[in-house]
Amino acid sequence: MKLAFSTIFPPVLALVLFVTIGCTSHTFDTKNYEDSLYNLLVVPPPRGNVQDSSTSVLGQVIESAIGIGANVPAGAFADYGSLLHFQGKNQEAFNAWGKEVELHQESGKFINQLTSKYYTGSTSSTGLIKQNSNKNKSHSKRRSILIWPPFNKTKQSAAPAAFHATISDPLIKKGYYVFPIVTTKVFLKNLGLLEDQTMPSATLEKIQNQIGADAILTITITKWVESQPFMGLMGQEVKVGAYYQLLEVPSGKELWRVSSWTKVNEQTTSGAGGPIIAVEHDHRIPARALNKQVIQSFTWNPPGTSSTTPTAN
Numbered sequence: 001m002k003l004a005f006s007t008i009f010p011p012v013l014a015l016v017l018f019v020t021i022g023c024t025s026h027t028f029d030t031k032n033y034e035d036s037l038y039n040l041l042v043v044p045p046p047r048g049n050v051q052d053s054s055t056s057v058l059g060q061v062i063e064s065a066i067g068i069g070a071n072v073p074a075g076a077f078a079d080y081g082s083l084l085h086f087q088g089k090n091q092e093a094f095n096a097w098g099k100e101v102e103l104h105q106e107s108g109k110f111i112n113q114l115t116s117k118y119y120t121g122s123t124s125s126t127g128l129i130k131q132n133s134n135k136n137k138s139h140s141k142r143r144s145i146l147i148w149p150p151f152n153k154t155k156q157s158a159a160p161a162a163f164h165a166t167i168s169d170p171l172i173k174k175g176y177y178v179f180p181i182v183t184t185k186v187f188l189k190n191l192g193l194l195e196d197q198t199m200p201s202a203t204l205e206k207i208q209n210q211i212g213a214d215a216i217l218t219i220t221i222t223k224w225v226e227s228q229p230f231m232g233l234m235g236q237e238v239k240v241g242a243y244y245q246l247l248e249v250p251s252g253k254e255l256w257r258v259s260s261w262t263k264v265n266e267q268t269t270s271g272a273g274g275p276i277i278a279v280e281h282d283h284r285i286p287a288r289a290l291n292k293q294v295i296q297s298f299t300w301n302p303p304g305t306s307s308t309t310p311t312a313n
Contacts, residue, residue: 028070029061034165036061037079038284040182041161045086055083073172074104075180078111082183085118093118106144106177109212114187143300144177145246146213149185149194156224162287163219163242170295171217179213187211204250215255215300216247223261224286238266240286244294255300264289 036054043050058080065072081096097111147167150160164185168178188194191210193203199218207213223241241261248255264286 028065028073028076030073030169032057032061033073033076034169034284037168037181038161038165040083041164041185042158045083045182045186051083051086055080055087058083072103073168074107074177075100075168075183077103078107078114078180079182082114082180082186090118100180104177106142106212107179110179110184110187110210113210114183142175142177144179144212144214145171146179146184146207146211146216146249147181148199148216148218149188150219150221150242152221154221154224156221156283158283159221159224159240159287162283163221163291166284166288167217167219167291167295170292171298174295174298176300179211184211199247199252201250201252204247204252208250213249215249218245218247219243220245222259226266236265237263238286239263240290242290242294246300256298258294258297260290260294262286262290262293 036058039050040054045051058076062072062076062080077096077100081093081100083093084090084096085093094115097114100107101111147164150163152160164181168181171178185194187210191206193206199216204216207216220243221240222243223239225239227237227239239261240263241259243259244257245254246256247253266281266283266285
C-alpha cells in the first residue's frame with residue numbers, strides 16, 4: 001500500500017507552503033517543530049488549543065519539508081500521528097505512524113505497539129507497518145535512544161520541558177535514532193513508568209519489549225540559577241547544570257555519563273538600530289546550550305564498557 005500525500009496531511013494554505021519553500025535551503029524547520037514539542041511538554045496532550053495549534057503547525061512543517069525535498073527527522077511523523085490520534089483522526093494518525101516506520105526502521109517495534117494498542121483487531125495496521133519496514137531492509141540500522149523525561153532537582157519548573165524539547169536535535173545530527181519525545185512520554189505515562197524517580201530492571205525490560213530502544217538517556221537537572229537584577233532586568237544570565245547518563249537496554253549497564261554546566265543569557269532581545277531591549281525569557285536557550293555542549297563530546301562505547309567525561313569547571 002502506498003501512502004498518499006493527501007491522506008497524511010490535512011489541507012494547508014498554499015501561501016504557507018510557498019513562503020516556507022522560499023525561505024529554506026532544503027532543511028527541515030527545526031524551530032517550529034521544537035516550539036510545538038515545548039508547548040506540548042508544558043501542557044501535556046490531550047489538552048485543547050495547545051494541542052490543536054501544535055498539530056496544525058507540525059503538519060505544515062512536515063508538508064513544507066516534503067515539498068522542498070528536505071529530510072523529515074526521527075520522531076516528527078510519529079509525534080504528528082499521535083496528535084492526530086488525540087483529535088480522533090485515526091486514519092490520518094495511522095498513515096503518519098506508518099510513514100515514521102517507512103523513513104526510520106528503528107521505530108518499527110514501537111509503532112507496532114501503538115497501532116496494536118489503538119487499532120486492536122485491525123488487519124490493515126499490521127500489514128502497513130510490515131510493508132513499510134520491508135522498504136528499509138537495505139538500510140543499516142542506527143543505534144536508537146529513548147530520552148527519559150528529565151529529573152528536576154531545581155526550583156525552575158520549566159527546566160524539564162526545556163531540556164526535553166532541545167535534546168533530540170543534537171543527537172539526531174550525530175546519527176542516532178531518537179524516539180519521538182511527546183509520543184514516548186505519553187506512552188510511558190500510560191504504562192505507569194513515570195511515577196517514581198527510579199528505573200528498576202522491570203522498566204528496562206518493558207522498554208526493550210514495547211519500544212525496542214537500544215539505550216535510555218537520562219538527564220538530571222542539578223542547577224538553574226538566574227543572575228541578580230541588573231538595571232531592573234531579571235535573569236539576564238542563567239547558570240545551568242545537569243548530569244547525563246546513558247544506560248544499555250535491557251541490562252542497565254552504564255555506557256556513558258557526564259556532569260556539566262554552562263552560563264548563558266536566556267533573554268531574546270530586540271531594538272535593531274537602537275538600544276537593545278530585553279523582550280522575553282526563553283528557558284530553552286540555556287537548556288539548548290548545555291545539551292549541545294554535552295552532546296558534541298558524546299561517545300557511545302560498545303556494550304560492557306563505560307566512559308566517563310570529566311565534570312566541566
